[in-house]
Amino acid sequence: MNIEVTQTGGACGAVVRGIDLTEILDSEEVSNLHSHWLKHHVLVFPEQDISDDDLLRFSSHFGVLSLDPYIESIDGYDHIVAMTRLADESGPIFAEAWHSDWSFKPTPPIGSCLRSIVIPPRGGHTSFIDQQKALLTMPKHLRSRIEGKSALHSARGAYAPEGVYGDRDKASNRSIKVRTSKDARTVQEHPLIMSHPESGEEMLFGCFGYIVGIKGMTTEQGCDLLREILEWQTRGEFRYDHEWEEKMVVLWDNRSVLHKANGGYEGYDRILHRTTIEHKTASNTCL
Numbered sequence: 001m002n003i004e005v006t007q008t009g010g011a012c013g014a015v016v017r018g019i020d021l022t023e024i025l026d027s028e029e030v031s032n033l034h035s036h037w038l039k040h041h042v043l044v045f046p047e048q049d050i051s052d053d054d055l056l057r058f059s060s061h062f063g064v065l066s067l068d069p070y071i072e073s074i075d076g077y078d079h080i081v082a083m084t085r086l087a088d089e090s091g092p093i094f095a096e097a098w099h100s101d102w103s104f105k106p107t108p109p110i111g112s113c114l115r116s117i118v119i120p121p122r123g124g125h126t127s128f129i130d131q132q133k134a135l136l137t138m139p140k141h142l143r144s145r146i147e148g149k150s151a152l153h154s155a156r157g158a159y160a161p162e163g164v165y166g167d168r169d170k171a172s173n174r175s176i177k178v179r180t181s182k183d184a185r186t187v188q189e190h191p192l193i194m195s196h197p198e199s200g201e202e203m204l205f206g207c208f209g210y211i212v213g214i215k216g217m218t219t220e221q222g223c224d225l226l227r228e229i230l231e232w233q234t235r236g237e238f239r240y241d242h243e244w245e246e247k248m249v250v251l252w253d254n255r256s257v258l259h260k261a262n263g264g265y266e267g268y269d270r271i272l273h274r275t276t277i278e279h280k281t282a283s284n285t286c287l
Contacts, residue, residue: 062113145225
């Protein structure tokens with residue numbers, strides 16, 4: 001495989017050409033892609049006319065596929081959810097806040113993969129934040145305040161009955177089918193700073209949103225610090241704004257980047273299918 005890997009020009013991410021994701025990849029090809037994934041955090045594969053079966057096969061090269069805890073899967077594919085917003089929807093954009101997927105789990109997923117199906121003529125970008133660069137250049141006074149501290153993660157703000165996608169949202173015409181649960185109120189502890197389990201690079205993990213507090217601090221103190229961290233980690237120099245095209249696949253490292261959806265495509269459909277990837281030995285690893 002003679003692939004061509006070109007940096008996006010943003011803070012992270014690389015475009016990969018010279019590979020056909022409808023074909024079965026051998027171990028050497030997967031290893032090569034995995035190395036680029038760890039280095040660039042986000043891999044973009046343009047001009048990939050793949051099926052859902054292809055998406056499942058490709059994603060499974062990087063780990064074990066996960067079941068989404070709060071979103072219904074598509075018919076016939078338990079491990080795929082549709083990130084759909086139709087032209088006539090009027091509610092808030094789904095996942096428009098910065099986050100790391102499922103950071104509220106005891107063992108969060110290592111990655112996510114999206115394939116584009118219908119892309120609007122404008123807007124609908126997905127933005128990424130390089131959590132390693134954000135930590136590496138963080139001012140010493142701020143880093144000293146978070147060193148050794150643990151963050152408290154929870155899905156309650158999104159998926160509990162009282163959350164953003166809970167009872168208040170059920171009257172909306174949202175295409176994404178959310179399953180709310182009282183289990184979303186569970187709180188899970190993770191370090192604010194951790195080493196990437198594969199590359200060894202230090203990074204921030206998560207952000208204000210799924211992080212609802214900091215262990216050992218009052219709610220007010222924790223929220224103030226989390227807002228300060230968020231203001232720093234989402235600066236433009238750490239950001240890559242991905243512009244979608246149809247027949248495109250994007251794989252990102254859920255441990256080392258934050259991401260969020262963006263609007264700006266009112267009156268148009270936008271449909272993508274997503275898999276979520278866990279570590280092959282998730283039960284035995286921290287991340």
